[in-house]
Amino acid sequence: MESGIDVRVIETSSLGDRSYLANDGEAALVVDPQRDVDRIIALAGRLGTRITHVVETHIHNDYVSGGLELCRLTGATYAMAAADHVAFQRTPLSDGDLLEVSPRMRVRAVATPGHTFHHLAYVLEGPDGTEGVFTGGSLLFGTTGRTDLLGREHAEALARRQHASAHRLADLLPEGAQVWPTHGFGGFCSAARAEGGTSTVGRERERNPALRLAADEFVAHTLAGLDTYPAYYAHMGVTNLAGPEPVDLRPPAVADPHHLRLRLAAGEWVVDLRNRKAYARAHLAGTVSLALDGPMATWLGWLIDWGAPLTLLGQSADEVARAQRDLVRIGIDRVAAAATGTPEQMAAEPGQVRSTDTADFADLAAALEGRVPDGLPEPGAVLDVRLGREWEGSHVAGAVHIPLPELSRRVDEVPEGAVWVHCGGGYRATAAASLLARVGRRVVVVDDDFATAADQGVPVTASA
Structure with missing residues (x-):
């Protein structure tokens, strides 16, 4: 790498989020990591770099953060807003604070309240000057982060602060600076779905309502667009403030047809991960269709009674493993049992197999x-x-x-x-x-x- 910094996107499309790894060839900074940090460590290994710093733009309400675990495993410095009072050691940052990642890379914290009260954006600076800004849930692609996650009573005040924060970033940064948001790619943390896969400050000036509308218009526009959001969000902030436990992705116990029938008879959640057309053709009576080819974790987390026993049914062990990974991202850590194969193979008796x-x-x-x-x-x-x-x-x-x-x-x-x-x-x-x-x-x-x-x-x- 001759100059500049390589920024890699770590996509979590099932939740509509992105994490980032910024690398100068020797040291790496990770921004807003998801909980399954093995894929981040693997990426750093492929790039031949060492993760030295992890930063959070805010206390997340839509997923369990992997930041604490990533720092435990790598020895990296963990930094976040000083105003967020957490139950673990971290490096507190306030507006204007500079974090030296390496002699060639640093980030500057910018207070950008709106999505949360204490939200920070991070301006990435390299040998050639400003590279871009990690905006978290502040300035997104063509939209902004929603402002009601901390309570509808705060939504209007936070929308006004969101407008001011967007303008602050736009005034602070050059037009060519890259914008790297965490939210906005299909989840429920943005006020609207993001447009496109990349953007710059200049492009956002042209199309983002936060930068095109006056404050009162923007507030009205934002509040009018807010719809309901997943019930499991109520658990995410609490978990992130306390410090999430390490992830356990070991395979769950295998449920044979007899045990599946008992679980179904008890009214437990038995979720069929196959695509919906396969489900319609044949499924076990009493199972719930939440296919892995859609936002399974979001809808399951929204629908299930928190902590209720959960059994997963997939065509293969790989499908079950993928579902487990999606679920730990929202704090569903314990899958009671799993089974693989066809509905006919899982049935204890022929009458259990139904169609829709x-x-x-x-x-x-x-x-x-x-x-x-x-x-x-x-x-x-x-x-x-x-x-x-x-x-x-x-x-x-x-x-x-x-x-x-x-x-x-x-x-x-x-x-x-x-x-x-x-x-x-x-x-x-x-x-x-x-x-x-x-x-x-x-x-x-x-x-x-x-x-x-x-x-x-x-x-x-x-x-x-």
Whole structure:
């Protein structure tokens, strides 16, 4: 490496987050590490560098941090906001503090409250001057971090501070400085989904609402866009302040068909990780569909009673291992049991294997007109399990709206008869159908893209 600093992205797409490793060829800085730190250590090994410093932009509310464990394993210095009172030793940083990573690389802390009260951004400086800024949940790609995670009562005040923080960064840094956010790639910590894979301060000046709108307009825009967020977030900040325990990714106990039947009979959470189409074709009665090819950990963490026994079903041991890794990132550390194979191989008796009816929006349009497709039941209700902002944008006329996270406790509100359930693309609808089937309801999954519903003849309306 002749000059400059190499910044590597460590993607956690299942949670919509990024961590970073900045390396000058000898020393490395890690920013906002996820809990499964083995992949970060492996990256440093491949690059031939030594991790000497780990920094947090804020106390995370959407995942369990790996910072403490990474420092235990590498001996790195662990730094974060001095104003965040944690139960472990760390290097406290305040606005303007400089952290010397190596003779050729340093970061400067910049107070950027908004996503949290004590949020810090880190300006990365190398031999050629400013390289960019690690913005955490402050300035994201085309948006900013949401401001309500510490309570709706703080959302407006924090939105105003978020606006001021974005302007501070834009005024402080050159237009060509890279922007490296932690949030905004599909999770619930950003006010909106990020746009694109890279950005600079100059580009954000052109497109980011925080830099284009006046403060009052930005606050109104931000607050209007906030929707609900996963229930498990309530546990993340507490865990990160206390200091997370080391990760244990050893395989769980193997559940044979007899034990699976007992767990299902007891009403425990037995989660099928296969894709939703495979689930619809055949699954064990009583299992919940949360496929590994979607945001499984987010929805499971949102739906499950925290601490409840959990069993995972996958096609292979690799699928179960991938699911475990996703789950420890949100603090679900103990999987009671697991099984692999086909539903037929997992069943203690043939009657346990079931299928789920599926349809598309053209089928639903026909059914609503009284032309029910062969083999499908007449709809007693159309159930929309999308979140509130999605419903308000547009929905099937006459549909019942119960967001997926609320379905288990509101199942009595679902009208009698067969339930045709949909979401935006099919993932959540399949999960919802599995929850309804557990309580004996007849279901049809509309496994289709909601954006095409009107074109296929479904009557669609917008909320008033």
